[in-house]
Amino acid sequence: MNDNQRSILLESSSRFPPPPGVKLSYGTSGFRADASVLQSTVFRVGILAALRSLKTQSVIGLMITASHNKVSDNGVKIADPSGGMLSQDWEPFADALADAPDSQRLLQLVDDFVKKENILLEGAQSAEILLGRDTRPSGESLLEAAKQGINSIAGAVAVDMGVLTTPQLHWMVRARNKSMKATELEYFEQLSNSFRCLIDLIPQGSAVNKINDKLIVDGANGVGGEKLELLNKILNGLDIEIRNSGKQGVLNEGVGADYVQKEKVVPCKFGPADVGIRCASLDGDADRLVYFSVLSNANNKIDLVDGDKILSLFALFIEEQLNTLNKCDRDTENKCYWPTLGVVQTAYANGASTDYLKHSGLEVVFTKTGVKYLHEKAAEYDIGIYFEANGHGTILFSEGFLHWLDGRNSELASTSKGSEQQKAALRLLAVSKLINQAVGDALSGLLLVEAILQHMGWSIHRWNDLYHDLPSRQLKVKVVDRTAIVTENAETVVVSPPGIQEAIDAETAKYPRGRCFVRPSGTEDVVRVYAEAATQEAADNLANSVAQLMDQFLGGGT
Ligand SMILES: CC(=O)N[C@H]1[C@@H](OP(=O)(O)O)O[C@H](CO)[C@@H](O)[C@@H]1O
Numbered sequence: 001m002n003d004n005q006r007s008i009l010l011e012s013s014s015r016f017p018p019p020p021g022v023k024l025s026y027g028t029s030g031f032r033a034d035a036s037v038l039q040s041t042v043f044r045v046g047i048l049a050a051l052r053s054l055k056t057q058s059v060i061g062l063m064i065t066a067s068h069n070k071v072s073d074n075g076v077k078i079a080d081p082s083g084g085m086l087s088q089d090w091e092p093f094a095d096a097l098a099d100a101p102d103s104q105r106l107l108q109l110v111d112d113f114v115k116k117e118n119i120l121l122e123g124a125q126s127a128e129i130l131l132g133r134d135t136r137p138s139g140e141s142l143l144e145a146a147k148q149g150i151n152s153i154a155g156a157v158a159v160d161m162g163v164l165t166t167p168q169l170h171w172m173v174r175a176r177n178k179s180m181k182a183t184e185l186e187y188f189e190q191l192s193n194s195f196r197c198l199i200d201l202i203p204q205g206s207a208v209n210k211i212n213d214k215l216i217v218d219g220a221n222g223v224g225g226e227k228l229e230l231l232n233k234i235l236n237g238l239d240i241e242i243r244n245s246g247k248q249g250v251l252n253e254g255v256g257a258d259y260v261q262k263e264k265v266v267p268c269k270f271g272p273a274d275v276g277i278r279c280a281s282l283d284g285d286a287d288r289l290v291y292f293s294v295l296s297n298a299n300n301k302i303d304l305v306d307g308d309k310i311l312s313l314f315a316l317f318i319e320e321q322l323n324t325l326n327k328c329d330r331d332t333e334n335k336c337y338w339p340t341l342g343v344v345q346t347a348y349a350n351g352a353s354t355d356y357l358k359h360s361g362l363e364v365v366f367t368k369t370g371v372k373y374l375h376e377k378a379a380e381y382d383i384g385i386y387f388e389a390n391g392h393g394t395i396l397f398s399e400g401f402l403h404w405l406d407g408r409n410s411e412l413a414s415t416s417k418g419s420e421q422q423k424a425a426l427r428l429l430a431v432s433k434l435i436n437q438a439v440g441d442a443l444s445g446l447l448l449v450e451a452i453l454q455h456m457g458w459s460i461h462r463w464n465d466l467y468h469d470l471p472s473r474q475l476k477v478k479v480v481d482r483t484a485i486v487t488e489n490a491e492t493v494v495v496s497p498p499g500i501q502e503a504i505d506a507e508t509a510k511y512p513r514g515r516c517f518v519r520p521s522g523t524e525d526v527v528r529v530y531a532e533a534a535t536q537e538a539a540d541n542l543a544n545s546v547a548q549l550m551d552q553f554l555g556g557g558t
């Protein structure tokens with residue numbers, strides 16, 4: 001950096017002093033905290049985004065959201081050139097920047113990093129960062145802080161894309177880096193066109209359940225509800241009613257995918273009148289999706305259709321299309337190609353889902369919690385399907401496979417246009433356009449679920465009957481220092497402090513079909529306990545006794 005650049009950075013950073021005593025880390029999905037302490041962090045992430053853009057010579061995204069957390073929280077995360085999460089090797093720099101105690105130290109860090117990464121700050125280099133935010137009231141001023149961070153790096157330009165869902169911003173970053181148009185309208189058009197394509201390809205006579213064809217969506221009082229209202233206007237072939245779209249009601253309060261999945265009760269504005277109707281819930285930034293149906297006479301209880309079941313539905317559909325496409329007759333014998341197909345889950349996946357997927361002949365692998373890990377693993381396959389139980393996931397298609405599929409489709413179009421094989425190729429191509437290739441996306445996921453249910457002629461109940469979840473319980477435990485817990489094996493085993501894993505094993509062994517693990521949350525200051533067992537009571541008891549163990553080993557926090 002030259003002297004001029006140094007003094008610009010010093011001057012601007014002195015306007016964003018870090019709050020004393022706050023230490024943040026770039027966790028499972030960026031920095032998150034109470035919005036009142038985030039100005040300095042977001043300013044510094046602006047700097048990071050600018051450097052990332054200069055380094056990669058690509059468009060970068062910066063999203064201000066705290067997803068499903070309470071409305072007074074906020075957060076910030078970076079979208080890399082591919083539209084995925086920030087490369088993990090830059091996370092330590094993100095942590096160091098956020099924690100720099102003063103402007104001088106910040107300047108030093110930036111200077112050193114720029115040298116180490118060979119980032120050119122002089123000359124004709126330019127950087128472009130797309131900014132998005134969810135509907136939180138703190139979003140606007142945090143976005144301003146991000147802009148100032150970006151503007152303090154020479155050649156960097158911030159483009160405010162306004163209020164967006166997280167997946168929309170990731171989609172736009174990806175599209176821009178592929179030299180495609182990347183406005184919200186293009187996003188909506190791509191989704192609605194590929195959805196239409198799947199609907200038009202539904203086999204004649206599919207027993208679409210007309211009585212059941214209405215869908216009610218809980219928008220979490222956030223950006224997802226707003227955007228779905230816009231998308232709904234250009235969709236046809238779907239009857240969607242949107243509730244909790246954000247006009248009244250508090251973001252994520254008694255609503256949204258996280259609440260519905262964890263509490264297993266109806267969100268606000270849903271009740272007995274909705275029994276039997278297919279319902280879905282988005283989270284606060286619309287990157288998670290779960291379905292549910294309201295149980296009759298059951299005190300607001302629901303039948304939850306979670307991310308694991310969405311994953312299973314997607315996997316079934318993809319397999320069906322691959323089988324049809326590759327139905328070899330003498331003519332096509334040499335033209336079959338079996339892509340590698342992998343399913344990626346975390347330890348939070350219900351054990352019954354994993355059994356079901358394995359019995360269906362699918363390859364199932366596990367990663368640590370956090371989309372960045374699942375996404376990375378899924379990208380190793382020609383077709384990688386990943387979902388967290390909480391409803392975050394997508395299907396990734398490799399460039400190589402899509403290239404082959406395009407060619408095969410053209411070939412089939414000339415030799416056997418309209419054949420079942422060609423339709424299968426067209427369906428797979430449509431899925432690759434509909435489902436967000438950058439990150440899990442509740443809106444595109446919802447359209448794919450709806451298209452597949454219509455294709456299969458399935459009600460939500462038929463879908464839910466694919467397998468039956470094992471009863472489970474999740475608890476949060478406040479401890480003095482959650483980072484004391486170190487895990488291995490996709491977070492299923494605690495290796496430190498010593499003795500904890502043995503104690504968990506001894507508890508788990510008491511319960512038929514018992515499974516239990518603990519890990520420090522990446523987004524909240526808690527240790528999470530997950531337990532599964534043959535009955536709900538047993539799962540509850542196992543979770544409670546392991547929560548007590550956490551207290552004993554780690555000391556209760558305040
Ligand atoms: C058990 C659980 O739901 N954990 C969530 C939660 O992470 P934690 O690290 O568990 O706080 O938020 C992440 C970001 O949204 C999401 O990826 C993850 O699945």
Ligand SMILES: [Mg+2]
Nearest residue numbers: 067283285287
């Ligand atoms: Mg989210």
